[in-house]
Amino acid sequence: MRWILAILTSLLLTNCKPPGEREVSSGSTSAGLKPTVRIEIDGGPSLGLSPVIVYLNRDEVAIRGATVEVRGDMTHAGMSPVIERATEVEPGIYRAEEFSFTMAGDWFITTDIELPEGDTLTESLPVTVPR
Amino acid sequence: MNAQPKRPTLRPITEQPIGFDLFRLPGLRRLLRWKYARVTLQLPLLILAVFVIVDGFTGRQLAPRNVATTSVWLHYRGLVVIALALFGNAFCAACPLMLTRGMSRWLEKHLPQKYAWPKALKNKYLIVALLGFYFFSYEYFDLWASPWLTAWLAVGYFAGALAVDTFFPSGTFCRYVCLLGNFNFAFASASPTQITALDHHVCRSCTHKPCLHGRYSSTHKPESLPLRTNGSKEVAFIPTSEIVRPGGTGYFPGCETDLFVPAIQSNMDCTLCFNCLRACPYDNVALTLRTPGWEWMKSPWLKRGRLAVMIMGVLLTFWGILNAAAMIGPFFGIAQRIAAGLHTESEALVLGLIFVAVAGIGLGITLAAASLADFIGGAQVRPWRAFQRWGYVVIALGFGFWGAHFLFHFLTGAVSVVPVFQHFFELRGLGVDPNWQLARLVPTRWLFPITAGITAVYGLLAFTLSVRIALRDFGQRGVVAMWPMLLFVLAFLVFALLILAQPMEMRGTILGPSF
Incomplete structure (x- = not known):
């Protein structure tokens, strides 16, 4: 009986389909409009230096003074992530100048954002780095 | 039970590597012969x-x-x-x-x-x-x-x-x-290790081959015995008093993949479950160091x-x-x-x-x-x-x-x-x-x-x-x-x-x- 319960619990947990979390946009923000995040790779993704630009606004008004960390993960386990702090170069535009793809293939760019009022926000972008 | 350990070795049943027995490391044999080791x-x-x-x-x-x-x-x-x-x-x-x-x-x-x-x-x-x-x-x-x-x-x-x-x-x-x-x-x-028999003469004269079929041991024989590891018939009953280093009573399964210890020349099919070690009534099983790839x-x-x-x-x-x-x-x-x-x-x-x-x-x-x-x-x-x-x-x-x-x-x-x-x-x-x-x-x-x-x-x-x-x-x-x-x-x-x-x-x- 315990085993049957365990199997049933597993099936409920899995819900027969994978959790769709690859393109995430999550976080906790206080009341009001949710900020809009747009991630771009300057010049498109390529092996080596590829600065990442993060556009951050709420209702088309630039959000200034946020803390933005850009992280690149490969789809394969075990490779070191690339983590760079982005600096605000213009109001609402944050740039991780030293961000660098270390390998060709599929990557996930994730931005962890802390807004000036303390709310947090995460956005991801799947990217293929050509050979 | 007519086998006696530590008799002079005749020709081995099959050629096996000769090297240090890792079970001789302090405490290891005792630990692995314990019924709940695995x-x-x-x-x-x-x-x-x-x-x-x-x-x-x-x-x-x-x-x-x-x-x-x-x-x-x-x-x-x-x-x-x-x-x-x-x-x-x-x-x-x-x-x-x-x-x-x-x-x-x-x-x-x-x-x-x-x-x-x-x-x-x-x-x-x-x-x-x-x-x-x-x-x-x-x-x-x-x-x-x-x-x-x-x-x-x-x-x-x-x-x-x-x-x-x-x-x-x-x-x-x-x-x-x-x-x-x-x-x-x-x-x-x-790999540099292999299960072997310490003394092939002991294996040659072993009647029940418990390393292969399993055994049941206690002070008195129960009314019914469990089946052999391959399910063919009942396992042998060997009283605890006849077991060298008993390590508990009850059923001790033999090799589930049909390996007979003195005939092993390869690690193929050996899961290192150590059933053989626990089942052998004569404590005649070794984990022998060998040259890597010895069996090739x-x-x-x-x-x-x-x-x-x-x-x-x-x-x-x-x-x-x-x-x-x-x-x-x-x-x-x-x-x-x-x-x-x-x-x-x-x-x-x-x-x-x-x-x-x-x-x-x-x-x-x-x-x-x-x-x-x-x-x-x-x-x-x-x-x-x-x-x-x-x-x-x-x-x-x-x-x-x-x-x-x-x-x-x-x-x-x-x-x-x-x-x-x-x-x-x-x-x-x-x-x-x-x-x-x-x-x-x-x-x-x-x-x-x-x-x-x-x-x-x-x-x-x-x-x-x-x-x-x-x-x-x-x-x-x-x-x-x-x-x-x-x-x-x-x-x-x-x-x-x-x-x-x-x-x-x-x-x-x-x-x-x-x-």
């Missing part, structure tokens, strides 16, 4: 399996941040080859899948009978087919990138072990179905498993090459050229063709080199016989390459186990801040020298093995007969080093991204 070994991997399943199903679906993908594709595989190279089949010894036995025994009670495993499947051909399907699925479904699928794989393994060993005799799953186990069996041939010179698979085992080993070697090559640039070029040539965008078709082609090429060139060597040596040309003579050379190369490949990933990300587990607890509300900078075990610039070094060491073993097999079987003509295999080894090494020297790229981009 459960103790299995618990850590069972706990890990729970983490894999929970995080795979409910954690973040990003491979580098999930326990399922990280521990399975990075740590487990790396530690498996390290254990095989330095010790033996430790991961079968600690396999948590066998903890389903309690459940399968309960389920058995509801069955009218145990079924015999079909005779047609009592070989490794089913394993060969399953291995091909598994390696194909690994590439096609990007298992390495999916925590969810990896968790399902773990659940599937538990369910498979439970189902097979419920309907069929214990050990059927390990011997005829388990892919992980058979990978370990094939490459444990390279003894052609043991001719007596056990025969052609199917060698085909499995050779295909493991060539699919191992493919498994690594699928991470480098030239592979993508070839795949895309095949797709363009066939005017197809079906990744399944392209991958399927590549797998079949690699299997055909691998078996073909091994057969060709082996047959040529036999021909030059003056033997009657029987390609499959030649294949079984020289195939061990390919197994040595295969282990070296799998070892190099898995070690590459392990060294690249071994320490990521720390932030990945920190992340597991962070996601579930514990105030832990993962340190994602932890990943590498060694600097990147060391990776190629290490992996190339491992490949070269096993290449040297394969080289030596070719020379020794040639001189053993062909005498003076062996000096010439060895050359086809020596050239094979050389070509394999060049190809392997070329693959290892390429910059690694991520899978899943053959005909488009993996997401």
Whole structure:
């Protein structure tokens, strides 16, 4: 009986389909409009230096003074992530100048954002780095 | 019970390695003869399996941040080859899948009978087919990138072990179905340890062969006895008073994969469960240190498993090459050229063709080199016989390459186990801040020298093995007969080093991204 319960619990947990979390946009923000995040790779993704630009606004008004960390993960386990702090170069535009793809293939760019009022926000972008 | 230990040894039942008995290490024999020793070994991997399943199903679906993908594709595989190279089949010894036995025994009670495993499947051909399907699925479904699928794989393994060993005799799953186990069996041939008999005279005069069939021991004989390990009839009752170092009372199962200790010449099918050690009433079982690859010179698979085992080993070697090559640039070029040539965008078709082609090429060139060597040596040309003579050379190369490949990933990300587990607890509300900078075990610039070094060491073993097999079987003509295999080894090494020297790229981009 315990085993049957365990199997049933597993099936409920899995819900027969994978959790769709690859393109995430999550976080906790206080009341009001949710900020809009747009991630771009300057010049498109390529092996080596590829600065990442993060556009951050709420209702088309630039959000200034946020803390933005850009992280690149490969789809394969075990490779070191690339983590760079982005600096605000213009109001609402944050740039991780030293961000660098270390390998060709599929990557996930994730931005962890802390807004000036303390709310947090995460956005991801799947990217293929050509050979 | 007419056997007495420590009598003068006559001619051994079969030639076994002579070396230091690891059970002589203080406390080890006593620990492993303890009835619950195996459960103790299995618990850590069972706990890990729970983490894999929970995080795979409910954690973040990003491979580098999930326990399922990280521990399975990075740590487990790396530690498996390290254990095989330095010790033996430790991961079968600690396999948590066998903890389903309690459940399968309960389920058995509801069955009218145990079924015999079909005779047609009592070989490794089913394993060969399953291995091909598994390696194909690994590439096609990007298992390495999916925590969810990896968790399902773990659940599937538990369910498979439970189902097979419920309907069929214990050990059927390990011997005829388990892919992980058979990978370990094939490459444990390279390991520096082996189960042996301390004194063959004791085994020769042993009536009940408990290491094979099991035994029941207590002070008084019960009214009914459990069945032998293979289910054929009741086990022998041996009173506790007649047992050297009893280690408890009750039923002590014998070898579930039908290995008779004094006849063992190979680690093939040995799960290092130590049932034999616990079942032997004379404490006559040793875990003997031997030269790595000792058995390759003894052609043991001719007596056990025969052609199917060698085909499995050779295909493991060539699919191992493919498994690594699928991470480098030239592979993508070839795949895309095949797709363009066939005017197809079906990744399944392209991958399927590549797998079949690699299997055909691998078996073909091994057969060709082996047959040529036999021909030059003056033997009657029987390609499959030649294949079984020289195939061990390919197994040595295969282990070296799998070892190099898995070690590459392990060294690249071994320490990521720390932030990945920190992340597991962070996601579930514990105030832990993962340190994602932890990943590498060694600097990147060391990776190629290490992996190339491992490949070269096993290449040297394969080289030596070719020379020794040639001189053993062909005498003076062996000096010439060895050359086809020596050239094979050389070509394999060049190809392997070329693959290892390429910059690694991520899978899943053959005909488009993996997401």
